[in-house]
Amino acid sequence: xxxxxxxxxxxxxxxxxxxxxxxxxxxxxxxxxxxxxxxxxxxxxxxxxxxxxxxxxxxxxxxxxxxxxxxxxxxxxxxxxxxxxxxxxxxxxxxxxxxxxxxxxxxxxx
Amino acid sequence: xxxxxxxxxxxxxxxxxxxxxxxxxxxxxxxxxxxxxxxxxxxxxxxxxxxxxxxxxxxxxxxxxxxxxxxxxxxxxxxxxxxxxxxxxxxxxxxxxxxxxxxxxxxxxxxxxx
Numbered sequence: 001x002x003x004x005x006x007x008x009x010x011x012x013x014x015x016x017x018x019x020x021x022x023x024x025x026x027x028x029x030x031x032x033x034x035x036x037x038x039x040x041x042x043x044x045x046x047x048x049x050x051x052x053x054x055x056x057x058x059x060x061x062x063x064x065x066x067x068x069x070x071x072x073x074x075x076x077x078x079x080x081x082x083x084x085x086x087x088x089x090x091x092x093x094x095x096x097x098x099x100x101x102x103x104x105x106x107x108x109x110x
Numbered sequence: 111x112x113x114x115x116x117x118x119x120x121x122x123x124x125x126x127x128x129x130x131x132x133x134x135x136x137x138x139x140x141x142x143x144x145x146x147x148x149x150x151x152x153x154x155x156x157x158x159x160x161x162x163x164x165x166x167x168x169x170x171x172x173x174x175x176x177x178x179x180x181x182x183x184x185x186x187x188x189x190x191x192x193x194x195x196x197x198x199x200x201x202x203x204x205x206x207x208x209x210x211x212x213x214x215x216x217x218x219x220x221x222x223x224x
Contacts, residue, residue, distance in 0.1 A: 002152075032210040043114075043200055043215035044153075051210055089153065096141065096209055097166045098202075100153040 003027055004092050006101025014109050019077040021104045023090035026071060030092035030099075035064065035075050038087045038103075047088070048075070080108045112137065114203050114216035122222045128189040131219045133201030135182050139214075141165075141206025142184040144176060147198040147218070156199075159184055160206045188221075196223045 005024045013019045023033075031052060036044035050057045050064045050073065057064045063076040077084055085108045090101040115134040123129050135142050143158035155168040159178035176186040182203075188195055198218040204211045 034213065036215070041217075043217045046212055046214060049212065091153075093209055093213075095166050096143065096158045096160070096206070097155045097168070098143075098145070098153075098213065099155070102152050 002102065003099040004090060004101045006090050006104060008104060009102070010105040010107070012107045012109060013080045015080060015082060017080050017108075019075075019080050019084070019106050019108075021075045021088055021090065021106075022072065023074065023092075023101050024070075024072045025092050025099075027092070027094060027099075028071075029094040032093040033064070033066065033073050034091050034093070034098075035062075036089045036091065036100075038089065044089060077106070080106075082108045082110050084108050114201055114214055116199075116201050116216040116219050118219060119217065120220045120222075122224060123191050124224050125191055125193060127191050128187060129191060129221060130185055130187045131199055131201075131221075133184045133186075133203075133216060135184070135201075135203030136214060139203040139205055140182050141204045141211075142178055142182065143202050143204075143213070144184070144186050145200045145202065145215075146170075147200055148196075153200070156186065191223045193223050196221060 034049035035047045037047045038044045061078045066073045091098045141160045144156040157167045178184045200218045202213045202215045204213045
């Protein structure tokens, strides 16, 4: 049973556009919510992370929005670039264990 | 600062054999965790070690085991390999003193079982 539900499965965006990926969870014990970016043949790379006492965190073109009451969080990629084409995973952590979403494949068209 | 190092990067085994994978964490990190990545099941947690003690374990059969050494390096072992064990096995390290600490992954060990 997937503890973190992620959508959409894939998305295509034009260069300069905004990519939005959504995740939802049920377990209120989760207290750390990272996003990972993975390129083919590589391990997941930590992109940005948030704790539930913060509603938004921005790092460069990447922003996490967090809604604790709705148990939802999302990743916004602003000004999307072809180099952003990758698979993105949301995750949630409790007891030193990360539960991952199923992943979203983002394709940025030039 | 060197990242998480996993060896071997690729390996091919046959059903019934066993395999040992190795992970060297980032210097100063005391926690190592292991994940299995497959196209069908995605990323799934195997186990986590801190200071040579297993703190958490995922829902995998007993054929999957691990250990951590005093220098924080870790190994995982899969015995009696099955075709379904073919996967990318990822190791991640963190300082380990907080559940909210950053977790960094290695490139993974790609296991193919024939």
